[in-house]
Amino acid sequence: MTTAVAEPLTVSSGAELMDAVIAKSGPARRPATDMDDLAAVLRRCLAIDHGLHTRERLDGSRFDVVITGADDKARAVVAAMDEIQGGCAGVLVNPGPGWFYWLVPPGSADRWAPHPHAVCLGAPHTIKLPPLNHQAPPGPYWYRPLASDRRVPAGPLWDLLAKFQPGSPPHRALADRGITA
Numbered sequence: 001m002t003t004a005v006a007e008p009l010t011v012s013s014g015a016e017l018m019d020a021v022i023a024k025s026g027p028a029r030r031p032a033t034d035m036d037d038l039a040a041v042l043r044r045c046l047a048i049d050h051g052l053h054t055r056e057r058l059d060g061s062r063f064d065v066v067i068t069g070a071d072d073k074a075r076a077v078v079a080a081m082d083e084i085q086g087g088c089a090g091v092l093v094n095p096g097p098g099w100f101y102w103l104v105p106p107g108s109a110d111r112w113a114p115h116p117h118a119v120c121l122g123a124p125h126t127i128k129l130p131p132l133n134h135q136a137p138p139g140p141y142w143y144r145p146l147a148s149d150r151r152v153p154a155g156p157l158w159d160l161l162a163k164f165q166p167g168s169p170p171h172r173a174l175a176d177r178g179i180t181a
Contacts, residue, residue, distance in 0.1 A: 057126050063090065063151050064109040064122040066102040068161060069168030070143075074100050077160045078144065084156050089147035092130070094140045098168050101127060103146060108154040109181065117161045117169050119181050120154070 058064055068074050070093050078100075081088035090103030109122030121127075134141045174180070 055126050055128050058109075058122050058124070060106045060123050063103040063106055064112075064120060064154075065125070065127050066104050066108070066112070066118050066120045066152070066154070066157060066161075067170045067174070068100045068102065068118045069166040069170070070094070070098050070100045071167045073164045074166035077157070077164050077166065080160050080164075081152060081157065085150065085153070087147075087150075088144045088152060089150040090152055091142070091144040092140055093143045095137055096140075097170070097173060099170055100143065100166075101140075102152045102157055104154040104157065105151045112154065112181070113158070115158060115161060117166055118158070119170050119174055121179070121181055125179065 056062070068077075078088050078091060092101040092103075093099075094101060104120065107122070109120045112120035128140065129146075130140050130142060132142065132145055135143075135145065
């Protein structure tokens with residue numbers, strides 16, 4: 001009796017491993033086409049889990065993003081949100097342009113009134129997320145890590161941004177990049 005010897009898989013990432021497993025499984029074991037979104041989510045989770053940056057599509061299912069300046073006034077808004085929420089969750093710092101990205105509930109962009117100190121983006125935009133353990137420069141990092149059960153509430157955030165008025169509003173810079181709310 002002869003036994004087949006399996007060739008070893010050579011992969012460098014979780015995404016490559018998933019692709020290799022699907023390819024080796026044959027047509028009967030390939031995931032249904034409606035599972036493509038689930039596979040993409042799993043690949044992003046694997047990337048985050050392995051300390052890699054990942055790009056997240058703002059599709060109205062997980063969160064939208066409010067962009068503001070990242071100065072001391074914006075940090076005062078985080079402190080106020082800490083009191084309101086019992087701990088603010090889901091705030092990124094992008095030190096390049098000097099912005100905070102506030103992860104707000106999905107659908108917030110549809111209800112966000114124009115604001116002189118902030119822009120709210122939803123679909124069809126994307127955001128690059130750092131690994132969850134990346135909490136200091138260099139590059140974008142979590143000022144307040146994302147919590148699975150919590151987003152920054154858009155209404156109180158809008159009010160606090162109006163009260164504290166963080167500097168470096170992102171409107172012009174985003175428009176120069178072709179990004180509109």
